[in-house]
Amino acid sequence: MDNLAAEQATDWRIDWQAPWLAALRELGQQAHGLVQAGATVASGLQYVKQAHGLLPGWQFVDQQQLPVGQAYEAFICNQRCIPTRNNLHDFFNGLIWLHWPNLKQQLNALQAGEIESQGVGAQRGRLRDSITVLDENGGLLLAPQALCDALREKRWQDLFVHQRELWAQAQFLPIGHALLEKLVQPRKAITAHVICVPMVQAPAMCTVEAADAWLSEQLRSASCNLVNKPYLPIPVLGIPGWCLQNQNFSFYDDSLVFRASRTA
Known part of the structure; x- marks a missing residue:
């Protein structure tokens, strides 16, 4: 070295x-x-x-x-x-x-399959691009349905303030290695792209090992359609317990980070 x-x-x-x-x-x-x-x-x-x-x-x-x-x-x-x-x-x-050995092998096999059939090319293509998003900046969020709905609709006050107590039941598991690299120097604007799963759909995922097996099977069976980029953006330092500053609810008033839905 x-x-x-x-x-x-x-x-x-x-x-x-x-x-x-x-x-x-x-x-x-x-x-x-x-x-x-x-x-x-x-x-x-x-x-x-x-x-x-x-x-x-x-x-x-x-x-x-x-x-x-x-x-x-x-x-x-x-x-x-x-x-x-x-x-x-x-x-x-x-x-x-x-x-996440099963997930990483599954993502790699999908990438390699696309390269074999399409070549490398100047652009990755939809599937490879979506895999890269998950691989670099993704995560798996297991949460009560109310939190999943609030995240999908970018109702940040509901997600992080009004329903804050529900986060005690939620679990966010980082997958993206670039996301983890960025978090070595935490900044408010760091945003992950998550697959959000209501807990009623995956009640047994209490460990990374179980989550790895479950998500890998979703990809294998095409239940999780990566081509359509099934991700929701979440500013991760907004997660309760992840940042001391977010105990002050004015933390979430920053519209440059907690952006309103386009349909709002």
Whole structure:
């Protein structure tokens, strides 16, 4: 690992007590500690993967193993190897692979299938573009129906203020690794694109493992139509408990962040 990469890794200011990292904390701290001690991101993730018996048959490898000119997604699918650079972006991508293995494999297979049939091209196309949104900036929100309705209609005061107590029953699980990278330096405007599921439709999803199995099956059975981008935008620091400032309800009066519905 070169000095610059080592310095950048050491300087990562990751707050592992942040609520959005709760499900990733144990493995994340282990991998981060290895990188801080001088390991490459790929080798740190690979060590944690093997130590916990995760992702059998898959490997994290250095980015240099990706042949020049070969599509990243196609290489992963064909070789079952995940090229990984020494940066925060790929570090969080690796953690999502460890925690959402079924979903990541399913998304990768869809991407590789599109590349095989359509080629890489100047534009990704509708399906690949939608997969990228989920992969980079997505999340899964499990919530009471009232919260799902308020989010869909961008009724921010209802979502975060008038029905705030309902958030005790809700759970937001980040999926996008770019989203997690941005949250290392939290800003009010950070917005995720979520698949919002009423709790009555998925009552047993109390763990990331269960959510991974459920969402992967939705993609496999085409119950979740990714081509139509089934996402709802949510400014994540508005989630109760995710930001001290949102205890003051004037936090939600910022119309540049909590934007009104176009039909309002």
